[in-house]
Amino acid sequence: MFKKSIALLVILLLVVGMLAGCGSQQSSNQNQNQQQQQQTQPKEKELVFAIGAEVPNLDAQKATDTYAIMVGNAVFEGLVRVYDGKVYPGMAEKWEVSEDKTTYTFHLRDAKWSDGSPVTAYDFEYAIKRLLDPNTASEYAFQGYYIVNGEEYNTGKITDPNQIGVKALDDKTLQIKLKVPTKYFESLLS
Incomplete structure (x- = not known):
């Protein structure tokens, strides 16, 4: 009887572990899908630049530095x-x-x-x-x-x-x- 109880307990733990693993995987996949959708869906009127300096001037007639000209052209x-x-x-x-x-x-x-x-x-x-x-x-x-x-x-x-x-x-x-x-x-x- 003791051996049967241990075998049932081990099986129960394996089943619970598999279900928990599947649940977290599914939840992880859902999170990844949501993040991908957010990244691929354009945000209205938003332009993001990754530049290493502050843009000192966006006045088209006064801009002289590379960053201001790059942003201005965009x-x-x-x-x-x-x-x-x-x-x-x-x-x-x-x-x-x-x-x-x-x-x-x-x-x-x-x-x-x-x-x-x-x-x-x-x-x-x-x-x-x-x-x-x-x-x-x-x-x-x-x-x-x-x-x-x-x-x-x-x-x-x-x-x-x-x-x-x-x-x-x-x-x-x-x-x-x-x-x-x-x-x-x-x-x-x-």
């Missing part, structure tokens, strides 16, 4: 995008270049700012003029020197920003006039 959309050295549409869905290669006319796609207001060609005109404004003191203002009167405005030779060769023709059309043809100009607009 959250701001230029007129064009550049991948592998090729230029693709960005905010501008299409554009024309004059025969003499000095006038660019960009046609913007429909887009909205985070507050729901439409992005317009006037926003791009403002941004380019702000880049060249001497009061902005942008270290990269020289990138706008290709534009008619860009350098002259930035260096104070002229004071009227309306003389700069950038103009919104309407909400969806931006025109930029260059001093001379500049082969890589489009890539600067990313």
Whole structure:
């Protein structure tokens, strides 16, 4: 009888152990599945960067360090995008270049700012003029020197920003006039 009791006790312990092991495995699998779902489901309007330093400035006209430029490129959309050295549409869905290669006319796609207001060609005109404004003191203002009167405005030779060769023709059309043809100009607009 004693041997039967021990055998039953051992069997009972094995069965309880197997059930407990299965339960914890199932619970562990459920936890892993939940974690995987949380990781694969995108969180709305959340962008996470793992960088080793603080981003000192996200002002597009004043950013100069690698981290700010990297984050800025991820959250701001230029007129064009550049991948592998090729230029693709960005905010501008299409554009024309004059025969003499000095006038660019960009046609913007429909887009909205985070507050729901439409992005317009006037926003791009403002941004380019702000880049060249001497009061902005942008270290990269020289990138706008290709534009008619860009350098002259930035260096104070002229004071009227309306003389700069950038103009919104309407909400969806931006025109930029260059001093001379500049082969890589489009890539600067990313």
